[in-house]
Amino acid sequence: MTLTGNPSLLVAGIGEMVMSSSSDAHLVAYGLGSCIALAVWDPRTKVGGLAHFMLPNGPANAASPVKFIDTGLDAFLKSVEAKGASMNRSVLKAAGGAAMLTVGGGLAIGKRNAEAMNTALAQRGLSLSATALGGTAGRTVQLEVGDGRFLIKSLSSVTEL
Amino acid sequence: MALSLSEAGQNVVAGTFGRAxxxxxxALGSMSGEIIDVQTPMLQRCSAADVLTMAGGPESIVLAVYVGIWGSIEGHALLLFSPPDAHRLAQILLAGLLGPGELPIDATTDVLAYDxxxxxxxxxxxxxxxxxxxxxLGMHLHEPCQPTPPQVVIEMAGAVLDAVLLDLVSDADQMLAAKTTFSEGGRAIDGTLLVLPRADSLRVLLDALGALGI
Known part of the structure; x- marks a missing residue:
């Protein structure tokens, strides 16, 4: 199992979201460290979305729509719903939130991001069905919109979540 | 707020990097017993996206040495190498301790394995x-800045960079990136030195060097 090139590859950079209803679309967030990627996939309409969040909280008027979890989550969920997904049916998965650097002890943002994501989803009556959060390894994630497969690639492996 | 630098200001900063x-x-030469020359042929202000491009993309694997900066200037610094170049630099640095071909790890079979x-x-x-x-830099400051102990990370370039960018709460154009070449004899190894000051520290840094307003 590998992350492969795809003509319908849509990349979510830091603070960005991508979504699609195309069965051959692959939604990707590269090189997640402390950042968190949230994947949403509706198994009935086969609509998927991927957001690449940077920080737990921040101003609502940020230049990047999903830079901050507290102010950007609703914008992301509404965008995926507008594409045809229902949050009642959708499967939500998240990855990232690693602690890449431990020197100085001041860079524990990954853990705060993971906590903020769980809290923000719970406040909206939602929960994650699977996660790959925390640890010390970087990750690239890929949501395959056609079948909802969510792949996690690290330096040592590719796994399906 | 973005700080703009004139060409003269950029030359002042580049001169500081060059002397450093x-x-x-x-120092590396006296550590290894070899004559090591370190050059910074290219210095630029750049964004995270620029740095990721320099490193070969967010998924490119890098060996990064991270050092935190605290004191009168606060922020982060990273020295990045491709894994093969990191092995080659280690060989040069350890040449005085080990004979040729005596490195415990065979970098030709696994570039991500390090002794x-x-x-x-x-x-x-x-x-x-x-x-x-x-x-x-300290020669130009009233109070010096201090480094944290270094940490080595072998990871995707994007993952390493987002760790420090998140702490800066910014992906603004405020990094100082210097292409850095370590040479010994006929061997040359390319790295990238990144200095990422907090926004207020960048002003202090540039002001201390006299790079602003010239």
């Missing part, structure tokens, strides 16, 4: 290089 790298080369001795040498290379810059 000369001292770093001398503790190699990691220690690379950690010291990052420490010496970044500290040389901080020492050079």
């Amino acid at each position: 790298m000369k001292r770093a080369g001398e 503790e001795l190699e990691l220690s040498a690379l950690q010291e290379a990052g420490n010496v290089t970044i500290s040389a810059f901080l020492n050079e």
Whole structure:
């Protein structure tokens, strides 16, 4: 199992979201460290979305729509719903939130991001069905919109979540 | 707020990097017993996206030596190498300790495998290089800035960078990136030295060097 090139590859950079209803679309967030990627996939309409969040909280008027979890989550969920997904049916998965650097002890943002994501989803009556959060390894994630497969690639492996 | 630098201001900063790298080369040379020259042929202000492009993309694997900066200037510094170049630099640095071909890890079979001795040498290379810059900077500051102990990370470039960018709460155009070449004899190894000051520290840094308003 590998992350492969795809003509319908849509990349979510830091603070960005991508979504699609195309069965051959692959939604990707590269090189997640402390950042968190949230994947949403509706198994009935086969609509998927991927957001690449940077920080737990921040101003609502940020230049990047999903830079901050507290102010950007609703914008992301509404965008995926507008594409045809229902949050009642959708499967939500998240990855990232690693602690890449431990020197100085001041860079524990990954853990705060993971906590903020769980809290923000719970406040909206939602929960994650699977996660790959925390640890010390970087990750690239890929949501395959056609079948909802969510792949996690690290330096040592590719796994399906 | 973005700070703009004139060409003269950029030359002042580049000169500081250049003097610092000369001292770093001398220190690494005395550590290894070899004559090591460190040059910074290219210095630029850049964004995270620019740095990821320089590193070959967010998924490119890098060996990064991280040093935190605190004191009158606060922020982060990283020295990045491709894994094969990191092995080659370790070989040069350890040449005085080990004979040719005596490295415990065969880098030709696994470029991501590093012996503790190699990691220690690379950690010291990052420490010496970044500290040389901080020492050079310290000559222009009322109070010096201090480095944290170095940490080596072998990871995707995007993952390493987002860790420090998140702490800066910014992806603004405020990094100072210097292409850095370590040479010994006929061998040359390319790295990238990144200095990422907090926004208020960038102004202090540039002001201390006299790079603003000229």
